[in-house]
Every structure is written in C-alpha cells, then in structure tokens.
Amino acid sequence: MPLDAKTSNDKKAFKSVGTSPIRPDGIDKVTGRARFGADMSAPGMLVGRILRSPHAHAKIKSIDTSKAEALPGVKAVITSADLPKYKDADEDILINIMARDRALYDGHTVAAVAAIDAAVAKKALKLIKVDYEIMPHVTDVDLAMLPNAPLVHPGRYDGMAENEHLALALQEQGKAKSKRKSTNIVSRYDFGHGDVKKGFKQADVIVEHEFTTEATHQGYIEPHACLANVSSDGSGELWVCTQGHFMVRDVCAALLGMDVSSLRVTPSEIGGGFGGKTTVFIEPVALALSRKAGRPVKVVMSREEVFRATGPTASSSIKVRLGAKKDGRFVAAEAVLKYQGGAFPGSPVEMGAMTAFACYDLANVKIVGYDVVTNRPKQAAYRAPGAPMSAFAVEGCVGELAEKLGMDPIELRKKNAAVEGTKSSYGPTFGPIGLVETLDAAKKHKNYKAKLGKNQGRGVASGFWFNFGGNTCVNINLNVDGTLALAVGTPDIGGSRASMCLMAAEELGIPYDDVRAIVADTSSLGYNDVTDGSRVTFASGLATINAARDCAAKLCKRAAQIWDIPADAVKWENGAAHPAGANAGDFPPLSIKELAGQAHSTGGPIAGHYEVNADGAGPSFATHVVDVEVDPETGATKVLRYLVVQDAGKAVHRAYVEGQFQGGAVQGIGWVLNEEYIYGEDGRLQNAGFLDYRIPVCSDVPMIDTVIVEVPNPGHPYGVRGVGETSIVPPLAAVANAVSAAIGVRATTLPMSPPRILEALKSKSA
Amino acid sequence: MRYEAPETIKAAVGLLIKARGQSRILAGGTDLMVQMRSGMLEPDLIMDIKRIPGMRDIVPEKGGFRIGAAVSGSELGEHAKVSKMWPGVVEAVELIGSTQIQGRATMVGNLCNASPAADSVPALIAVGATARIVGNKRTRDVPVETIAKAPGKTILAKGEFVSSVFLPKALPRTGSAYLRFIPRTEMDIAVVGSGVCLTLNPKGVVTKARVSLGAVAARALLVEEAADVLLGNKLNDDVLERLADIASDAATPINDKRGTVAFRKQVAGVLTRRAALIAFQRAKG
Amino acid sequence: MSNIHVTTTINGDETEYVCRPDESLLDVLRDRLGMSGTKEGCGTGDCGACSVTLDGRLVCSCLVMGAEVDGHKVETIEGMADGEDLHPLQQKFLEHAALQCGICTPGFLVAAQSLLERNLDPTETEVRYWLAGNLCRCTGYDKIVRAVLDTAKDMRKVAKKSSAKKTAKKGARHAA
Structure with a gap:
C-alpha cells in the first residue's frame, strides 16, 4: 500500500469521482484540431519510406542503394550499416527495426529512404536492389516445435538450457526423443501447486480438449507515425504516437548511441494502441534518416505495413484438462500452452499461463507454457496479453463441465470461484477481489433471463487480469487564478486526462473544470512507464492524488504563514485552508483562489509533485454473458445480446469505464468470429488490410450492456482497479460457449468463421 | 501519369487510342485508386468520364432504363422507378461497400473491374442486362456476361469503354433478387453471390428464369440448368432442393482466404434457394 | 508527372x-x-x-x-462547427463519451451528419448500417450509436418547431 494512502474502505463520499464530465481534450477531437502522429510537420521536412522483405525467411546477401542515392530528391538511404550495435542497445529490437544478415518475416524492414516527397521516396525504394537467398520458414506454432522444423535462429540456442525445452515438449506430447541441438522453443514456464495426478483420480467427470487460436492484431485505426529531427550537434526531437514516450526515448537513444538527455520525445494524441504502441518500429529509423539527411523526417506507416510489420498478438495451441466431483467442485486442472510470438522471444505465454486458472480456487493445478519463435513479425502486447487465449481454452472446458454436470454455468463458477484468501494458481494469495460479485450481478441481469429461440445459444465466461502499477511521476502547478495545470507522463489512450482531473479536483475540493491535464514531454517530467497493464487510472491517479495532497500541504503552509499560526494547525477542506480546530484561532477560510493570488508574496509559486514506483494494483475480474444465433445453413453467427460485468474497484469516470468494458468486448467478438492472420504456403501474409482482416463493424454488434461492480482496491486511495484489459479476457470463451450451445458442437478452433462452423456442423451429423 | 477529363465520347475515345502504355477509366474510382495505391497499377493515362454528358444519367428507354457509366450506387438506389422494376439489381449494387463507397462506386465499374466476386454482375446477368461499348469505329451492345473474360480481364479493345448498361423492360409478374454471403454484415467481398430472376404466369408457374452465381468461378456464371429446373414449376420444396443442388454443383470455386471450396459450394445452393424465394414473392407482387 | x-x-x-x-x-x-x-x-x-x-x-x-x-x-x-458553436452531433459525442482515442471521430461525425441530413428519424439498425464503413476500435460502437440517436431526437424537436422534416430513408441493407 502506498505511503500515505487512505484506505478506501472508509466509504468515502465522492463529489467529482464517479461522475462523467466532458473530457478536457474533447472539443479538439470533435473539431479535427487534435494533432495525432501524422498531423505534425516541420520546415524542410522530408518524407521517409521503408523497404520491406517480401520473404518470410531469407539471407540478405547484399543491398545496393547506389541508384536510389543517385535519384534527384533523395536525401538519405539507410540500411543496417547505418544502425550499428551500440553497447546499451537491445539486440532483438535492433534486428527487428532493421534486418541485418537475414530477413526474418514478410514485412521485415531492410532499408529506408528520405526524400523530398512521397513520389520520389516511392521511386527510390524501387531502385534499391536486395539480393536475397530464400531460406525455409515456419509460421505455425505446433510445426515450429517439431524436431525437424526450420530454425528461426540457427545456432542461437545451441548448448543452452533452452534445448531441454524441446526434450520436455516432446516428452509431454509422448513423442520420440530428438538428437537435435537447436530448437525454436525459447522458454518454458511452469506454474501450479498440489498434485494434479492425485486430483484427477478423485474426479467424477473429466473434460479435456485441444484448442487453437490465430494471431490477431490490435487494429488501432491510427497507423504508426512520427516526425524526427536530429540536429548536427547530435541532439534530437521526436514527435510520435506512442503509449510510452519515455520508453521511446530510452530505447531510441540506446539504439542510436545517443545520451538519453539529448533526445526529447513529445507524445502526439494517440489513435488507439491496445498494447501495440508499447515498443518502437519506425521511430529509430526516422531518427537515423534525419541524422543522415540533416533534415526533419516524417515516417507514416501504411495500413499494409501496420499489419505486416508491427506486432500482432501470439497465435496459440492449448491443451486443457479439468476434473470435478459430481457436485461441481473442481479437483484438478492442467494446461499446456504453446504460444508463438513471431521471430523473437517474448510471446505472452507466461502471462497466459499465470492467468489461465486464476479465476478458480484449486487444490491441484499445473500449467506449462512454451514460448516459441516463428517467421512472423515480433508480437507486441495486445490488451491483457496472453490471457484471452488461455481463458478461451479453460472457460470452454468449464462450460462443457457445466453441461455435463447439468449445472448452471454461473453457479458452477461460483462454487469454485477465487475469493479473498485464495492461493492463486500462479502463486500469490488474493486480497479483496470481486469475482463472486460479478457472477452474482450477471445472474441477476435481465439478459441472463431472456428466452432463447431456435439456433440460439448462451455463453458465459469469466476472466482475470493482474493490473500493473509501475513508475509514475506527476506535477501539479497552481496558476495565479487558482486553476491547476496537471502534467502526467502517461499517454491518454481512452480519456485518462479526464480521470486525472477528476481525482485532482476531488482531492483539492475544487471544480473539475478548474483542472486541466496535459501529457508532458520527456524533458518536462520525470520518467513514467508506458501506458499499459491497465495502470494509468490506478498509478497516475495515485500519483495525481498524492501530488494534490502535496499541493494542499503547501497551501496550508501559506495560509499558516498569513494567519501566523503553525502549519500543522491548518487543514485543507472543500477547496480552502481552514484552521484545524478551535485552538488554532478564528480565521475565515482561505480559498485556493485567494491563496493562489497571494502566492507571489507568500513565498513564490506553488506546485505539488509525486514520484512513485506504484505497487498494489488490485486485480480485476469480469463475467460476460452473450447470446448468439447461428444460421445452420451458412454458419453465420449473429450476436444478439452482450453483457459485461466487471469489478472496477471504484469507477472514476463512469462513462469511460463502461467504454473500456464495451470496447474490449467487441474486440473479443472480432477475435472469436472473424479476425485472423492468414499466411500462405510462401509465408507471406495474405490479408494485410481492413478488407480481409475483418474487425467488427457497427452493424455486426448489438448494444453492449454493462454493470460496474465496485469492490474497492485497498492499494489505491479511492479503491481504483485498472479496467482496460480484463474486458477482453472473457469474450473469446463466452462467444465460443454460446456458439457451441447453439450448434451442439464444442468449438475449439478460432476464429469460428462461417466455414469452420459449417464444418463443425457436418462433423456432428456425420 | 496524366489526368484527362474529356467532355465528349469522341474526345474520350480519341484519348484512349492515342494513349501510350496503360490507360484506365475513372468513374467512381473505388477500385482504381486502391489498385494504384497498392502499386498493382501505374497507369499512364487516367481518363475521368464524369464530365461527358449522359454518363451520370438514368434514362428511361424502351420500357426499361439506361444507366450511365458514372451513376453511383447511391444515385441508382435513390431512383424509385429502377428500384421498383429491378430490385434485384439495385440491392446488388447497394451491397457494394460502405455508404462512402456507395457515394462513388458505379455498376459499370463493378462490371469492368472484372472481379469474379463483383456483386452487381450476377444480378445484371439474371435480368438479362446489356452493356453498351463505345469505341473508335462502332458502338455495340453485348450481354453483360460476355464482358469479363477472366479475373481482371475484359473483352474491351484499345479505344473502347463501356458507356452504359441497359436494363430491359420487366415483363409482368417478374421478380428479381440478389443475395450474397459475407462473414460480417457489411464491408466484405462476396464469398458467394446469387442472382435470380423469375417470370410467372398468372397461376404462379415459372415461365422464364435466369440464375447467375458470383465468386464461385473465374467469372460470374449463368447457370442454365438451374433455370431449367424452375421452368414450368411452382416453387415447392422439392423444386427448391433440386435448385440448390444444381447451384452447388455448378459452382467451381477455389480455396482462398475468404472461403473454402466446400463452403462456397454449399452456400451457393443455400443462397440460390433463398434468392429464388424472394424473387418469387416479388413476382407475385 | x-x-x-x-x-x-x-x-x-x-x-x-x-x-x-x-x-x-x-x-x-x-x-x-x-x-x-x-x-x-x-x-x-x-x-x-x-x-x-x-x-x-x-x-x-x-x-x-x-x-x-x-x-x-x-x-x-x-x-462542421459554426464558429465556436459545435454542431449538435459534436456536442452529443462529447456528452455520451462516444470517443476514446478520437482518431475515427471526425469520420464518424461527417458520416453521421450525412445520415441525419437525409433521415432525422433513423432506427438503431439504420444508424448501424449507415456507419458500417466507419471503423472504431475503441468504443464497440455502443456510445457512438447512442449519441447519433440522441442527436436525431433533439434535432427532430427543433425541426418540428421550425418546419416539416425531410425523409429520404435509406433502407437497412442486410446480407442473406
């Protein structure tokens, strides 16, 4: 718990928190004035464009840039030779932003140009000659784990502990031993407690299935964009759409061999991220181009580049076994998770393994996860990374268990639900959590009582996400008129500035409209971690509240000075300093406006600060209920009703909390029904566009009903829990359970596209 | 690359004949601009035909309608008389893309892009539409099913372009319908499309029928066997089942990112049966 | 060129x-x-x-x-806005929290305005199909659709007062 946090269990009566005011950046966003990544320009600006590998795996024998360099209007051409390995650079990131000896996936950057306009840049790319030698490739996670699979990094794991992973994986699959020294399996994770073998012996019913999910993309509508300007003295500026500009600064400085202090990164408005903008792609390339050309360079990805070369999520292959007594009590649970995360280590399988059974109180549980590399783009975080896939598999088995036992699926989950004091399947013991509350609220909701017609089915699923805290730094500057300038360092991807203003207003007892929040650049504020892990409303909120308290303490000191009484004889209440009690003296309160107006004569400007590596982000649970109708002749699925019930701890801005619930649910609907990365035999991505990578459109979905459950998080002064990610954990399973109920066959392969549903129906009748 | 916007057909044909390299007609541009952006196409001449008189007009002719090559989907959809006479054609055109695409995309563009999955083409084939081709020496009218030769390839010779499509007069008790299957509710390319046009006698027996399938072969198919099964019959369950089987059999699709062979064959039958029922209801009035 | x-x-x-x-x-x-x-x-x-x-x-x-x-x-x-006066749709998008990141918002507003110019009394289905060509990845569309329907309701009240309304409805289009 943070230093001076009030516990939220004192049922504080809130004035600002819990309302839904208009966001401070709202008008700019409805009038087109807001400036996103691609909306900035600079005098003398060049256009940067990137040449990408058309091959899934190829040796780069040579690159000839001479013709491109000779083209009039071309000001710089770069290859990996212009991006040497500096001491602090992360080698995987370095290779990912610019291929070196080999192209590792379709879309991998091999060269880049900066030219006076787009037409010249496009022409220049065509003049770059790359001599490739095509190598064998692998894109499927199960195939990549085979002993004879083409290797993504030949030799890299030779003689390392990782080789044991292959042996273990083969053993677990009951396959023969292999003598091979190299493998694509880069990590193995193991979680659990108890004795699963013993547990399964006690089971009356056992459900077991193998599941697969395809890679999906975050699908933010704004392609990556940045404007880099490196000066001849080596200092640089970068304007960029990102979830973490401090991360961009540090990573780019290391990649380019710059001092961190010589690079200033300013975050633009960000047009969606969902985890996909938590790393760098074009930013170091733009900086390198600008450095070479001596002019500002803007790089904007096309949609095709976004799909081919940024980070989608992992695809997965998962086996789950779940045993229960006749009364529904789970006695054993086991899962093997295999996730491929593209051409570099780091698939979210560890988090998939940790979250898989987190909803349940289990005596015997074992989870093994394998991180596998393939010839695909390096995965990036996508909303609760790793969790939706394992929840899809586990909750599918829970759903089938409910059917087999003839139990209500909510009651079955309640019977086994994790509660305060439960030892979680990934280790820690839970504090106060709200899973049971979400199940109760779901059962009470009208959607759970709606009658179902022919070809219709209902699905239920629960989900869990840890939520993060992390490094956070906030400044509050008091202006002369008593209004506040609040500077946070976490990019606002869904209305968080409004939430910060609400919390500052709440703490200082002033109107919401008197606080204006900005996202400060890297030179104006201390380091902040990336906007991820549903951490912003929790961690930046916590820092904002404490910065406001710092500000209030300073205001009290000024009042004490004016009244000539000790500072600790002054308290802050309802936007004004008051004598703390009768003994302190009889002074009329001094409002924030009065104190601000006198600040220059009472000791100078007033500002509040807070810096923290925040801990205590309370985990969040959700339960989703969905009804679907399947056309048995075409396999088309229509979502009829959708309900999200989730624990927000304390909803700061109610409408934006609902928005997070709804957005996550609809992304999940896309993932389960239609979205997938489709690779051809040649290892090339076949659907790199919004036409064939099919995210849900407005007419695909119904209204998304929401219930906000509030079980306060003791780790936050107001009880806040992160809400952004949990909402995408249950939908894959919830919709899959509903489709399975409608068609009478267990759906185990995602996406459940119409051809797959017709196939499933055929297998049932056969 | 050159952009030209001639104001007569003669001038347009002249430009096409003189042009070196690739020439492309710009009407709605919804296919052309995508192909140019992807780098698939870098035409030397882009000829905008929207300034030629008549290209944006819908004109009654011989009891039917002549639809200019630059009439957008929205404009066609708002034409009450065409919608009343040939609902199957209008609903097919309206299925192409979003509201935004409808504001630009044209039926003739859909035809001349020669995609096997073009929505309007099976619907046009079903109603017996003809396309008017203008060129250097002669103007000719051809059945729409002859325009596409293969994906992306048409019968148009150098200097030629399609200036309009003619929808004939509908006989009494005629109904048309078009259905397609897409994975989402909007925005996708047809995985299967089926256009049906029926004419009934006063007793409700089919006297004239045309059935066309899209997205199940290299170009839209006119399925005569499917029409034959309807002729002389009412639309009872037995006839509809046979119709569905024939449509499924006639489909010779491929496996691709949008669908499988088995899926396309089955759904070709399902949609043809459903479209026939809608056309039948419309024919009965 | x-x-x-x-x-x-x-x-x-x-x-x-x-x-x-x-x-x-x-x-x-x-x-x-x-x-x-x-x-x-x-x-x-x-x-x-x-x-x-x-x-x-x-x-x-x-x-x-x-x-x-x-x-x-x-x-x-x-x-879209008249000087500092927002269009009713812009105001309702703010009030309904119909935007999260805001990148799709200009497109949605222009598209929704075009719908309401033709049909001031659209059904939810008509709104959803009219806006199907506008992708939003943040909101799940719920609050956008509500904002458009609510704007239409308010504008109908105003229109009722001033003059007769125009209705050129675009029918809801459905696939099979």
Whole structure:
C-alpha cells in the first residue's frame, strides 16, 4: 500500500469521482484540431519510406542503394550499416527495426529512404536492389516445435538450457526423443501447486480438449507515425504516437548511441494502441534518416505495413484438462500452452499461463507454457496479453463441465470461484477481489433471463487480469487564478486526462473544470512507464492524488504563514485552508483562489509533485454473458445480446469505464468470429488490410450492456482497479460457449468463421 | 501519369487510342485508386468520364432504363422507378461497400473491374442486362456476361469503354433478387453471390428464369440448368432442393482466404434457394 | 508527372491548389492545405476515417482524386462547427463519451451528419448500417450509436418547431 494512502474502505463520499464530465481534450477531437502522429510537420521536412522483405525467411546477401542515392530528391538511404550495435542497445529490437544478415518475416524492414516527397521516396525504394537467398520458414506454432522444423535462429540456442525445452515438449506430447541441438522453443514456464495426478483420480467427470487460436492484431485505426529531427550537434526531437514516450526515448537513444538527455520525445494524441504502441518500429529509423539527411523526417506507416510489420498478438495451441466431483467442485486442472510470438522471444505465454486458472480456487493445478519463435513479425502486447487465449481454452472446458454436470454455468463458477484468501494458481494469495460479485450481478441481469429461440445459444465466461502499477511521476502547478495545470507522463489512450482531473479536483475540493491535464514531454517530467497493464487510472491517479495532497500541504503552509499560526494547525477542506480546530484561532477560510493570488508574496509559486514506483494494483475480474444465433445453413453467427460485468474497484469516470468494458468486448467478438492472420504456403501474409482482416463493424454488434461492480482496491486511495484489459479476457470463451450451445458442437478452433462452423456442423451429423 | 477529363465520347475515345502504355477509366474510382495505391497499377493515362454528358444519367428507354457509366450506387438506389422494376439489381449494387463507397462506386465499374466476386454482375446477368461499348469505329451492345473474360480481364479493345448498361423492360409478374454471403454484415467481398430472376404466369408457374452465381468461378456464371429446373414449376420444396443442388454443383470455386471450396459450394445452393424465394414473392407482387 | 491546377470550394471557401494526378483528395487536404482534421486510417476505403462530403455525398477522400474535384464542393470536419458553436452531433459525442482515442471521430461525425441530413428519424439498425464503413476500435460502437440517436431526437424537436422534416430513408441493407 502506498505511503500515505487512505484506505478506501472508509466509504468515502465522492463529489467529482464517479461522475462523467466532458473530457478536457474533447472539443479538439470533435473539431479535427487534435494533432495525432501524422498531423505534425516541420520546415524542410522530408518524407521517409521503408523497404520491406517480401520473404518470410531469407539471407540478405547484399543491398545496393547506389541508384536510389543517385535519384534527384533523395536525401538519405539507410540500411543496417547505418544502425550499428551500440553497447546499451537491445539486440532483438535492433534486428527487428532493421534486418541485418537475414530477413526474418514478410514485412521485415531492410532499408529506408528520405526524400523530398512521397513520389520520389516511392521511386527510390524501387531502385534499391536486395539480393536475397530464400531460406525455409515456419509460421505455425505446433510445426515450429517439431524436431525437424526450420530454425528461426540457427545456432542461437545451441548448448543452452533452452534445448531441454524441446526434450520436455516432446516428452509431454509422448513423442520420440530428438538428437537435435537447436530448437525454436525459447522458454518454458511452469506454474501450479498440489498434485494434479492425485486430483484427477478423485474426479467424477473429466473434460479435456485441444484448442487453437490465430494471431490477431490490435487494429488501432491510427497507423504508426512520427516526425524526427536530429540536429548536427547530435541532439534530437521526436514527435510520435506512442503509449510510452519515455520508453521511446530510452530505447531510441540506446539504439542510436545517443545520451538519453539529448533526445526529447513529445507524445502526439494517440489513435488507439491496445498494447501495440508499447515498443518502437519506425521511430529509430526516422531518427537515423534525419541524422543522415540533416533534415526533419516524417515516417507514416501504411495500413499494409501496420499489419505486416508491427506486432500482432501470439497465435496459440492449448491443451486443457479439468476434473470435478459430481457436485461441481473442481479437483484438478492442467494446461499446456504453446504460444508463438513471431521471430523473437517474448510471446505472452507466461502471462497466459499465470492467468489461465486464476479465476478458480484449486487444490491441484499445473500449467506449462512454451514460448516459441516463428517467421512472423515480433508480437507486441495486445490488451491483457496472453490471457484471452488461455481463458478461451479453460472457460470452454468449464462450460462443457457445466453441461455435463447439468449445472448452471454461473453457479458452477461460483462454487469454485477465487475469493479473498485464495492461493492463486500462479502463486500469490488474493486480497479483496470481486469475482463472486460479478457472477452474482450477471445472474441477476435481465439478459441472463431472456428466452432463447431456435439456433440460439448462451455463453458465459469469466476472466482475470493482474493490473500493473509501475513508475509514475506527476506535477501539479497552481496558476495565479487558482486553476491547476496537471502534467502526467502517461499517454491518454481512452480519456485518462479526464480521470486525472477528476481525482485532482476531488482531492483539492475544487471544480473539475478548474483542472486541466496535459501529457508532458520527456524533458518536462520525470520518467513514467508506458501506458499499459491497465495502470494509468490506478498509478497516475495515485500519483495525481498524492501530488494534490502535496499541493494542499503547501497551501496550508501559506495560509499558516498569513494567519501566523503553525502549519500543522491548518487543514485543507472543500477547496480552502481552514484552521484545524478551535485552538488554532478564528480565521475565515482561505480559498485556493485567494491563496493562489497571494502566492507571489507568500513565498513564490506553488506546485505539488509525486514520484512513485506504484505497487498494489488490485486485480480485476469480469463475467460476460452473450447470446448468439447461428444460421445452420451458412454458419453465420449473429450476436444478439452482450453483457459485461466487471469489478472496477471504484469507477472514476463512469462513462469511460463502461467504454473500456464495451470496447474490449467487441474486440473479443472480432477475435472469436472473424479476425485472423492468414499466411500462405510462401509465408507471406495474405490479408494485410481492413478488407480481409475483418474487425467488427457497427452493424455486426448489438448494444453492449454493462454493470460496474465496485469492490474497492485497498492499494489505491479511492479503491481504483485498472479496467482496460480484463474486458477482453472473457469474450473469446463466452462467444465460443454460446456458439457451441447453439450448434451442439464444442468449438475449439478460432476464429469460428462461417466455414469452420459449417464444418463443425457436418462433423456432428456425420 | 496524366489526368484527362474529356467532355465528349469522341474526345474520350480519341484519348484512349492515342494513349501510350496503360490507360484506365475513372468513374467512381473505388477500385482504381486502391489498385494504384497498392502499386498493382501505374497507369499512364487516367481518363475521368464524369464530365461527358449522359454518363451520370438514368434514362428511361424502351420500357426499361439506361444507366450511365458514372451513376453511383447511391444515385441508382435513390431512383424509385429502377428500384421498383429491378430490385434485384439495385440491392446488388447497394451491397457494394460502405455508404462512402456507395457515394462513388458505379455498376459499370463493378462490371469492368472484372472481379469474379463483383456483386452487381450476377444480378445484371439474371435480368438479362446489356452493356453498351463505345469505341473508335462502332458502338455495340453485348450481354453483360460476355464482358469479363477472366479475373481482371475484359473483352474491351484499345479505344473502347463501356458507356452504359441497359436494363430491359420487366415483363409482368417478374421478380428479381440478389443475395450474397459475407462473414460480417457489411464491408466484405462476396464469398458467394446469387442472382435470380423469375417470370410467372398468372397461376404462379415459372415461365422464364435466369440464375447467375458470383465468386464461385473465374467469372460470374449463368447457370442454365438451374433455370431449367424452375421452368414450368411452382416453387415447392422439392423444386427448391433440386435448385440448390444444381447451384452447388455448378459452382467451381477455389480455396482462398475468404472461403473454402466446400463452403462456397454449399452456400451457393443455400443462397440460390433463398434468392429464388424472394424473387418469387416479388413476382407475385 | 505535371501538376494540375484545381479550383474548388472547401467548407464554403473558394480554394485553389495544384496537385499531381496520383494524389488523392485526402493527400491534398492534409499535405497541401494543412487540413489535418480528416484522418487516414487505411487509404483503401475500408475504414472511413477520411470521410468528407463531395457535392453533399458522403465519400472516402482517399478514393477521390485531387484532380477531379475541380468545380465541386467539399465539406470536411473543419467546417462542421459554426464558429465556436459545435454542431449538435459534436456536442452529443462529447456528452455520451462516444470517443476514446478520437482518431475515427471526425469520420464518424461527417458520416453521421450525412445520415441525419437525409433521415432525422433513423432506427438503431439504420444508424448501424449507415456507419458500417466507419471503423472504431475503441468504443464497440455502443456510445457512438447512442449519441447519433440522441442527436436525431433533439434535432427532430427543433425541426418540428421550425418546419416539416425531410425523409429520404435509406433502407437497412442486410446480407442473406
């Protein structure tokens, strides 16, 4: 718990928190004035464009840039030779932003140009000659784990502990031993407690299935964009759409061999991220181009580049076994998770393994996860990374268990639900959590009582996400008129500035409209971690509240000075300093406006600060209920009703909390029904566009009903829990359970596209 | 690359004949601009035909309608008389893309892009539409099913372009319908499309029928066997089942990112049966 | 590739520019005229972020050539508010929290305005199908649809007071 946090269990009566005011950046966003990544320009600006590998795996024998360099209007051409390995650079990131000896996936950057306009840049790319030698490739996670699979990094794991992973994986699959020294399996994770073998012996019913999910993309509508300007003295500026500009600064400085202090990164408005903008792609390339050309360079990805070369999520292959007594009590649970995360280590399988059974109180549980590399783009975080896939598999088995036992699926989950004091399947013991509350609220909701017609089915699923805290730094500057300038360092991807203003207003007892929040650049504020892990409303909120308290303490000191009484004889209440009690003296309160107006004569400007590596982000649970109708002749699925019930701890801005619930649910609907990365035999991505990578459109979905459950998080002064990610954990399973109920066959392969549903129906009748 | 916007057909044909390299007609541009952006196409001449008189007009002719090559989907959809006479054609055109695409995309563009999955083409084939081709020496009218030769390839010779499509007069008790299957509710390319046009006698027996399938072969198919099964019959369950089987059999699709062979064959039958029922209801009035 | 001189009307202002034949109206708006309110999400007509109206018709500006709008009228998001008075749709989008990141918002507003100009009493289904060409990845569409329906309701009240309403309904289009 943070230093001076009030516990939220004192049922504080809130004035600002819990309302839904208009966001401070709202008008700019409805009038087109807001400036996103691609909306900035600079005098003398060049256009940067990137040449990408058309091959899934190829040796780069040579690159000839001479013709491109000779083209009039071309000001710089770069290859990996212009991006040497500096001491602090992360080698995987370095290779990912610019291929070196080999192209590792379709879309991998091999060269880049900066030219006076787009037409010249496009022409220049065509003049770059790359001599490739095509190598064998692998894109499927199960195939990549085979002993004879083409290797993504030949030799890299030779003689390392990782080789044991292959042996273990083969053993677990009951396959023969292999003598091979190299493998694509880069990590193995193991979680659990108890004795699963013993547990399964006690089971009356056992459900077991193998599941697969395809890679999906975050699908933010704004392609990556940045404007880099490196000066001849080596200092640089970068304007960029990102979830973490401090991360961009540090990573780019290391990649380019710059001092961190010589690079200033300013975050633009960000047009969606969902985890996909938590790393760098074009930013170091733009900086390198600008450095070479001596002019500002803007790089904007096309949609095709976004799909081919940024980070989608992992695809997965998962086996789950779940045993229960006749009364529904789970006695054993086991899962093997295999996730491929593209051409570099780091698939979210560890988090998939940790979250898989987190909803349940289990005596015997074992989870093994394998991180596998393939010839695909390096995965990036996508909303609760790793969790939706394992929840899809586990909750599918829970759903089938409910059917087999003839139990209500909510009651079955309640019977086994994790509660305060439960030892979680990934280790820690839970504090106060709200899973049971979400199940109760779901059962009470009208959607759970709606009658179902022919070809219709209902699905239920629960989900869990840890939520993060992390490094956070906030400044509050008091202006002369008593209004506040609040500077946070976490990019606002869904209305968080409004939430910060609400919390500052709440703490200082002033109107919401008197606080204006900005996202400060890297030179104006201390380091902040990336906007991820549903951490912003929790961690930046916590820092904002404490910065406001710092500000209030300073205001009290000024009042004490004016009244000539000790500072600790002054308290802050309802936007004004008051004598703390009768003994302190009889002074009329001094409002924030009065104190601000006198600040220059009472000791100078007033500002509040807070810096923290925040801990205590309370985990969040959700339960989703969905009804679907399947056309048995075409396999088309229509979502009829959708309900999200989730624990927000304390909803700061109610409408934006609902928005997070709804957005996550609809992304999940896309993932389960239609979205997938489709690779051809040649290892090339076949659907790199919004036409064939099919995210849900407005007419695909119904209204998304929401219930906000509030079980306060003791780790936050107001009880806040992160809400952004949990909402995408249950939908894959919830919709899959509903489709399975409608068609009478267990759906185990995602996406459940119409051809797959017709196939499933055929297998049932056969 | 050159952009030209001639104001007569003669001038347009002249430009096409003189042009070196690739020439492309710009009407709605919804296919052309995508192909140019992807780098698939870098035409030397882009000829905008929207300034030629008549290209944006819908004109009654011989009891039917002549639809200019630059009439957008929205404009066609708002034409009450065409919608009343040939609902199957209008609903097919309206299925192409979003509201935004409808504001630009044209039926003739859909035809001349020669995609096997073009929505309007099976619907046009079903109603017996003809396309008017203008060129250097002669103007000719051809059945729409002859325009596409293969994906992306048409019968148009150098200097030629399609200036309009003619929808004939509908006989009494005629109904048309078009259905397609897409994975989402909007925005996708047809995985299967089926256009049906029926004419009934006063007793409700089919006297004239045309059935066309899209997205199940290299170009839209006119399925005569499917029409034959309807002729002389009412639309009872037995006839509809046979119709569905024939449509499924006639489909010779491929496996691709949008669908499988088995899926396309089955759904070709399902949609043809459903479209026939809608056309039948419309024919009965 | 020689430049083409174009004279057109944008948000009521006569505007001249030159552009290359391969430039889209979106490129012209953003890069030549500095009107960056219109967004590019895909450049292929699949996302609707670049929605504008051309002679009153809703289009994707990425699929219109800069050269062909000579003599026509273009309306963009920058022309939607009347000075400091927001259009009712803009106000309702704010009140309903119908935007999270805001990148799709200009396109949605222009598209929704085009719907309400034709049909002031749309059903939820009509709103959803009209807006199907505008992708939003943040909101799940719920609050957007509510904001449009609520705006229509308010505008109907105003319209009732002033004059008779126009209805040119676009029927809901359904696949099989």
